[in-house]
Amino acid sequence: MQAITSQEFLSRSFHNIVFAGGGNRCWWQAGVVEVLSQHACWQAQRLVGASAGAGIATAFATGRLSDALVCATERFNATARNIEWRDLLKGQRPFMLPRIYPDWIGSFLDESDLEKLKKLGLKIEVVITRPIPYLPLTLSTLLALGLYASEKFWLKNFHARLPHHLGFRAEYLDLTQSPKLADARTLLLASAAAVPITPIHRVAGRAALDGGFYDSIPLPQDRQGDPETLVLLTRHRADLPQMFTHQQRVYLQPAQKVAAINMDCTSGTNVQLTYTQGRSEALALMG
Secondary structure (H helix, E strand, O other): OEEOOHHHHHOOOEEEEEEOOOHHHHHHHHHHHHHHOOOOOEEEEEEEEEOHHHHHHHHHHOOOHHHHHHHHHHHHHOOOOOEOHHHHHHOOOOEOHHHHHHHHHHOOOOHHHHHHHHHHOOEEEEEEEEOOOOOOHHHHHHHHHHHHHHHHHHOOOOOOOHHHHHOOEEEEEEHHHOOOHHHHHHHHHHHOOOOOOOOOEEEOOEEEEOHHHOOOOOOOOOOOOOOOEEEEOOOOOOOOOOEEEEOOEEEEOOOOOOOOOOOOOOOHHHHHHHHHHHHHHHHHHOO
16 A cells, blocks of 8 residues: 555546445545545546445436435434334334435436436446355355455455455446336345345346445456546545555545444434535545
């Protein structure tokens, strides 16, 4: 990892923008891109996102980040608990996130939005994880969860490696090629399918897991060493500079820990604070 200055950062031209996963921490990305996209360095031709990062990328592309922010803030402020255990007695899933997430997607992606995306000429690659072939889906899902935790919190690998060796595969699907609105929304839901909190979705007739289970920091498959690739992280790491290069790519991370908690659905205030932090840090970067 090689630290770079703001001047070096802004002198680049970024054609590929990666939105790492991270649940509510991705609101930092939203604040950053609203500001950074006004600078000449922003020459985006392709957005690549996993999990909630894919949602933020899509909301930015449709020009409806403000609508998405209002929806998330209002819904979270109206949600008292993340889990309603009494709903188990009704045979319902007790987690609140799966009830909110589809509505949130609807706040920035409707029929007219999808048509607009198809005309923009901007690729929006949403990453999903395909389970291990011939292995029971439940077991495959448990392995994915275990590997994710091991890579991020124990091994502290920057980019995941273990899932590939065990048979998981990442699949990159261009949301703008979705034939119907329902297909596009399902793709975003599948990319953020953090089992067991959310249900598993099917894409093209096959089970799809959270895109972050393969690698929460997805890289453009044909441009992994491209200096025109900007990777927007969501988790602050004190052992890394805010701006740095790695294998020619440029990475930008929060300057400090964000207020939002990954899957907490009860604080619209923390969402707003995280978004504001992203804007403030992008403005500081631009001088």
